[in-house]
Amino acid sequence: MVDDGIQDHGRRTFLKATGAAGAAAAFSGAAAATPGRDPGPKEDEVLVGVSAGADLRQTVEQHVPGNAEVVHQNDDLRYVAVKFKGSDTARENFKDAITKRDHVKYAEDNATFHALATPNDPQFGDQYAPQQVQSDQAWDTTFGDSGVTIAVIDTGVQYDHPDLAGNFGADKGEDFVDNDADPYPDAPQDEYHGTHVSGCASAVIDNGTGVAGQSNSTLISGRALDESGGGSLSDIADAVKWAADQGAEVINMSLGGGGYTDTMKNAVSYATNNGSLIFAAAGNNGTQGVSYPAAYSECVAVSAVDDNEQLASFSQYGDSVELAAPGVDVLSTSTETRGSYEQLSGTSMATPVTSGVAGLTLAKWDLTNNELRNHLKNTAEDIGLSSQEQGSGQVDAYAAVTTDPSGDGGDGGDGGDGGDGGDSTSSSVSGTLDGYWDYDDYSYGWNYSSPSQVVVELDGPSDADFDLYVNTGTTAAASPSDYDYASRSTDSQESITIDSPDDSTDMQVDVDSYSGSGSYTLTITEYQ
Template sequence: MGHVVGVVADGGLGDVRAAAESVRRELDFGSIGKAVAGRFSEAAIEALENNPNVRYVEENGTMEALAQSTPYGIETVRADVAHDGGYTGDGADVAVIDTGIDEDHPDLEANLGAGADFTGTGSWDDDNGHGTHCAGTVAAVDNNEGVVGVAPEATLHAAKVLDSQGSGYYDDIAAGIEWTADQGYDVGSMSLGGSASSVVEDAVQYADSEGVLLVAAAGNDGPCSDCVSHPAAYPEVVAVSATDENDDLASFSSTGPEIEIAAPGAGVYSTYNDGGYNTLDGTSMACPHVAGGGAVLIANGASASDARQQLRDGADDICRCEADQGYGRLNVAASLGLEEPSTCDGETACQNDDGGGCYITTATAGESDTLDSLRRFRDESMSATPIGRALVGLYYRISPPIATTLADHPNSLTTRATREIVEVCADLSNRQDATDSRAASASLGVVLTALYLLGIAVGASGHAGISLRERIEGA
């Protein structure tokens, strides 16, 4: 894993280089500072933490592609009206900071520009499918085949920062953002997320200072409140929550005060690897709708900051609170001034208005370090395999009613037992994150997965028992 060391702009770089056992990458964020990713001994880390030129030392963690699995989108955000008016994104450059883009896809190749790989594979071609799916939503060409994107004449560029499993190190992601800014691209679309990272934040601030409109997926931790992932949570980034085809907030969407705009993210049909197409769910699918909308506005002459404000001003109010929808759901035509955005004609609702709706872990651990540890295990370990992703999907589907029961009965035997399992899992997750041994990490992953399933089983059985007792008592 290694560490990333951030230094001031005018000093400390030589000290870090000298202290490193090996250097993986160096990053230059201009006046913000520099960073070195590599391996350092514990003694070196301790010394660097006391170096006045060192701004931070952090573990080189990972972020993940924010998608799940399961069609509609362009009409909802009124991009078809924009196309009819001649607004297609022609002249704008969008970097898809993701798993790469399928270079030979018939719906994308006409719009493909440059690309760069930051994962070490040597190619920016997509070996996962996630980046290609996002690219299609941004700018699939209008060729009467397959799908059409929000900005069908924008130029797409691939910054491959996530590997074939949809995971990428902080320094890879920061390097992709830095590259996007250095190339002078207009929009950076980031359908990825995880815990806060100083080096990624540096890169975000640098790209923002260079005039890049940065858009990111809010995360798939919902139903929850105040749970927006990074980099979406950074103020320089447009954080996007997900809606469904009925303009309801998607059940999986993370929400919180950082949410700036909502966009379709449930059942989104788009391009996929090997020239194919696929339907996916996730705030990952919502993000490229907004990135494409930003590209259309910038191609029409707006600066990045102007485009951001126009996205806000044109958004449709879909009767959700600000933590759910931000300024509203994306409306590209209204942002261009082609029509008026719609206003709410009903009651405003929030995702957690029902008093429940959390996940099992949230109901037992709350927003805490324990919960952060479990999210890391889920995003970095379980979601790396098809079986693991299936288990996470099962958890998403059955968890909300169980979580409500646990939250309503905090002192029940079921809740106490589940809480103990959650705490053990968090401890094991921390141990897994700290080890440099692949064998030890794999062994801990097996135990964690077993406990994960046990926690679901205990919570589900207790929920069934408590619900049955309440029905009998209420009869």
């Protein structure tokens, strides 16, 4: 940020030469809830984000009015939940006032999210999803690996289901709705969504029982939606953070609603920075533009197609869609009180099909989360839909398992995100910011022509709050008041992912101190 009287540092230029050194830098090419807190949606709460370096609870608590109280906090995501007993006006006044206080990064409603399913009348029929994405052909190579973990952030899961039990380990998961260690559904007749989603991903293959998921990956359940299918922003964010801490390589979020929130943005950034790849449902409104959390750049947005490989009438679509998968009349596991198996429709079903294929892929290839993301896109099948409808294409398990990621190919879809290969190049720079007034600007020259993706990452001090801003397609320096992309968590771990970036000009990057000082490393990775 720039204060009057503070000299502009000027933009530095990223060099393409490996190992080049200049005057500026060298380059290379826990959550606890207050007892008694109500489960499920929490529309009477405000979430307040506090910058690193400040006392989390005290910063907020001293400004909480008499008709409210702090009822929850997440130290890693650095937010507290303030519960109001009064009117909507009291909450709005508080949000307006608290954001004017030092060290307060944001204040937002504890929004409600919902499971994204469009249930049909139950029918028993043959599966088509594994065949359509060619998981059955991939099984000639591998059924999957129990060393790969898929976390299902959803309603509770009937983890003792005969067709799921074999893929659940000793740790079944965590219940963030009721604040205990048992994610089993409270009301299995009504709470079946998570069980169905889990089966789409990893119902046990080749066990002589029921249906087959896409992979025999280990499942863990983060129960963040209650029996009504709804859940609070804070519970879902806490569950995402928990899943990343469990080492889940894949996180499935078949849910949506609430719009953009800083709390969820920080949660998915945390998970991404800790090695998880998040798949999220595009949404079921049948409109252009995907829902949140799928719309965050950290998440892989998945649209739904039918058994004729046509976009489902309910599926949302748009530039953020990266992959498509079967999501109409998908047969999967259900709670035993509902008959153990049923067909459901929704982007909620397409998402775990994709998550399961991701798990299957990791059983064959050792990939980082970003490498996995690009590999699935590079090996996706073009099924003739527009890039807004299918992204890079329909996920293809056989191609993902049998194609060496070091030389990715595949049909790539209409969107061009697939790329011509699996090459990547990375450049890094180190710097120091002295306080809230300080910033560093960089101009990055592209290594590839028309790169498929660029990832900008900031690793800064744990006791400071640094933010990251990016402009593309312009020579204007990025800043907190002028940016195309931003990552503004409450700490100094930031990440921005841009698909098919505009490379008509050098990319402009701003590292800004919101508060605190210290050293940082900025890394930019291009994918061809």
